[in-house]
Amino acid sequence: MSVLTFDPSGDPILERRRQIQSIAQASLGRRKAYSAVALGICWVFLVLAIIPLVAVIVYTFAKGIVAWNATFFTQVTKPEGIPDGGVANALVGTVIIGAVATAVTIPLGLLGGLFLAESDGRVASGIRFTADLMTGVPSILMGIFGYIALVKAFGYSGLIGAFAIGMIMLPIIMRACETAIRGVPGHLNEAGLALGARRFMIARRVILPAALPGIITGVLLAIARGVGETAPLLFTIFGNQYMQWNPTKPMDALPLVIYNNSSQPYPDLLQIAWGAALLLMAMVLVLSIGSRIVAARLQRERR
Amino acid sequence: MATTDTAPTGGEKRRHGRFSLSNGAYRVVLIVGAGIFAALVAWFLYSIVNQARPVFSALGVSWIFQPTWNPNLHEFGLLPFILGTIETTAIAMVLAVPIGLGTALSLAYLVPARVKVVLGSAVELLAAVPSVVYGLWGVVALAPLWREYVEPFLTSVLGWTGLFNGPNEGVGLLLAGTILFIMVLPTMVAISRDVLAVVPREQVEGAMALGATRWQVLRKVVLPDARTGLLGAFTLATGRALGETVAVALVIGNSNYIAHSLKSPAATLPSLIINNFGEASGTELAALFGAGLVLLVIGLGVNSIARVLVRGKTGAAGGATSVAVA
Numbered sequence: 091m092s093v094l095t096f097d098p099s100g101d102p103i104l105e106r107r108r109q110i111q112s113i114a115q116a117s118l119g120r121r122k123a124y125s126a127v128a129l130g131i132c133w134v135f136l137v138l139a140i141i142p143l144v145a146v147i148v149y150t151f152a153k154g155i156v157a158w159n160a161t162f163f164t165q166v167t168k169p170e171g172i173p174d175g176g177v178a179n180a181l182v183g184t185v186i187i188g189a190v191a192t193a194v195t196i197p198l199g200l201l202g203g204l205f206l207a208e209s210d211g212r213v214a215s216g217i218r219f220t221a222d223l224m225t226g227v228p229s230i231l232m233g234i235f236g237y238i239a240l241v242k243a244f245g246y247s248g249l250i251g252a253f254a255i256g257m258i259m260l261p262i263i264m265r266a267c268e269t270a271i272r273g274v275p276g277h278l279n280e281a282g283l284a285l286g287a288r289r290f291m292i293a294r295r296v297i298l299p300a301a302l303p304g305i306i307t308g309v310l311l312a313i314a315r316g317v318g319e320t321a322p323l324l325f326t327i328f329g330n331q332y333m334q335w336n337p338t339k340p341m342d343a344l345p346l347v348i349y350n351n352s353s354q355p356y357p358d359l360l361q362i363a364w365g366a367a368l369l370l371m372a373m374v375l376v377l378s379i380g381s382r383i384v385a386a387r388l389q390r391e392r393r
Numbered sequence: 394m395a396t397t398d399t400a401p402t403g404g405e406k407r408r409h410g411r412f413s414l415s416n417g418a419y420r421v422v423l424i425v426g427a428g429i430f431a432a433l434v435a436w437f438l439y440s441i442v443n444q445a446r447p448v449f450s451a452l453g454v455s456w457i458f459q460p461t462w463n464p465n466l467h468e469f470g471l472l473p474f475i476l477g478t479i480e481t482t483a484i485a486m487v488l489a490v491p492i493g494l495g496t497a498l499s500l501a502y503l504v505p506a507r508v509k510v511v512l513g514s515a516v517e518l519l520a521a522v523p524s525v526v527y528g529l530w531g532v533v534a535l536a537p538l539w540r541e542y543v544e545p546f547l548t549s550v551l552g553w554t555g556l557f558n559g560p561n562e563g564v565g566l567l568l569a570g571t572i573l574f575i576m577v578l579p580t581m582v583a584i585s586r587d588v589l590a591v592v593p594r595e596q597v598e599g600a601m602a603l604g605a606t607r608w609q610v611l612r613k614v615v616l617p618d619a620r621t622g623l624l625g626a627f628t629l630a631t632g633r634a635l636g637e638t639v640a641v642a643l644v645i646g647n648s649n650y651i652a653h654s655l656k657s658p659a660a661t662l663p664s665l666i667i668n669n670f671g672e673a674s675g676t677e678l679a680a681l682f683g684a685g686l687v688l689l690v691i692g693l694g695v696n697s698i699a700r701v702l703v704r705g706k707t708g709a710a711g712g713a714t715s716v717a718v719a
Contacts, residue, residue: 143575209423320638
């Protein structure tokens with residue numbers, strides 16, 4: 091009746107608000123509980139994912155470090171029962187095969203990456219899609235390819251292994267180069283054009299230096315992927331228990347030693363396999379971490 | 394900024410065809426580079442198809458789905474290996490999809506920034522660990538554990554399903570699936586995390602402003618937005634699991650018969666090829682190349698789907714990671 095005798099309990103609007111608040115309060119409690127459970131499951135899955143991945147690294151380290159002694163790095167692989175075996179031949183093979191594959195794929199990948207970054211037609215998107223597909227082709231098929239196309243004609247050799255590994259690395263390097271080159275600001279290119287520079291000159295002096303961090307990262311990651319591959323090598327380099335520096339001959343490689351020894355029942359061969367596994371894993375991790383450091387450092391210098 | 398805006402030509406197209414190929418020699422060199430790649434791919438496809446041809450002309454197409462592999466009797470059925478490939482991949486994905494998704498969600502939205510950087514890099518590094526190392530670890534460390542503990546436990550709990558009949562052997566479908574799961578996990582987490590991280594910030598904040606709980610934000614905003622990209626990440630991981638060779642060959646037990654239990658030894662298309670290649674000749678060798686061709690067709694199919702789904706979902710930076718780890 092009068093404004094002065096305002097009674098909040100009877101006001102229908104406030105009453106409605108209180109109802110809504112109590113419903114929301116009840117719902118909030120339920121939603122919060124639900125959220126806590128769901129997020130808890132996410133955390134549990136995170137831990138479940140970390141456990142095996144940490145386990146494989148720790149286990150390999152513990153088993154492999156025992157195998158690392160002087161003869162491990164200086165002697166060639168030896169058959170079961172003969173002491174003081176090593177992996178020197180396999181290490182040489184892995185390094186030479188990796189180096190040849192890298193040396194051939196870098197220029198090709200760079201040109202392919204430049205092509206993809208600088209053209210936009212149907213051909214370019216076709217090649218881009220092909221490159222994406224090739225990164226997903228099972229690596230064993232590259233081994234079969236190397237065998238069919240080259241081993242049948244020339245016999246087993248380290249070079250053909252490098253060819254098969256290179257086929258795996260090439261599409262990765264191409265796409266990484268493309269991404270890096272596309273990241274170069276357009277005005278750098280235009281400044282070069284305005285100065286009257288030829289396109290070769292712009293590519294070499296402007297675009298490639300600016301894209302270098304991305305390119306190096308991509309190349310190192312591709313090498314890391316390539317040197318760890320086993321299946322392509324099984325069909326192409328054959329294995330060789332003697333020291334072989336000549337890549338036109340059958341060679342040995344670390345993944346091959348691991349694969350061949352791991353199905354053996356002999357403890358000494360198994361120990362060599364663990365040592366080789368640790369060595370290979372260390373090489374791959376150094377390449378991956380190195381790629382990050384190089385990229386970060388170059389990025390910082392440029393600023 | 395200003396310099397790019399003042400450029401008169403290009404307009405919208407500049408984003409992609411930024412440096413148009415006008416200089417003749419330059420253009421030719423680039424086309425040669427890309428052409429070599431295209432030629433290599435063509436050579437690759439031709440080689441595999443050509444070498445598999447004898448088995449198709451001798452046995453038709455139906456041989457692929459015959460249930461028996463017995464080279465002595467001239468039987469080259471691939472069914473056991475196709476099934477083995479599908480079964481190991483299925484086990485891997487049943488484990489990898491929920492765990493990978495939960496991990497990616499945690500990494501993208503739940504863990505503190507510092508932990509995110511450390512774990513994120515660790516995941517990408519793990520994607521580079523060679524598969525043969527996983528295989529060695531599986532056959533030496535996990536196989537005994539599976540024989541003594543995991544398989545008896547699963548048999549006692551899930552034996553009624555009939556999936557766990559037969560002796561506990563350690564090596565077999567189950568261990569192969571588990572190893573594949575562990576191997577594809579880093580790839581899957583790295584790509585899923587990139588996909589999840591590019592969900593527009595405004596949408597996430599908008600949902601929070603409306604009073605959604607953290608899970609509701611993830612469930613109702615982030616996951617639907619990232620759905621296509623996540624599907625692509627799962628498909629990429631599937632493609633990787635399908636084609637894995639040495640790790641599977643080491644832990645699957647290598648039996649040429651159709652498995653009747655998850656504990657049975659089996660074989661996949663890649664493990665068949667790698668185990669029989671050394672001694673094969675004639676039609677058997679052609680049949681192995683035929684198995685390679687089947688694997689190639691499956692692999693290309695799965696990867697085309699994945700690439701179409703992932704494309705454009707992660708942006709340039711995510712794209713780089715995807716290419717590198719996939």
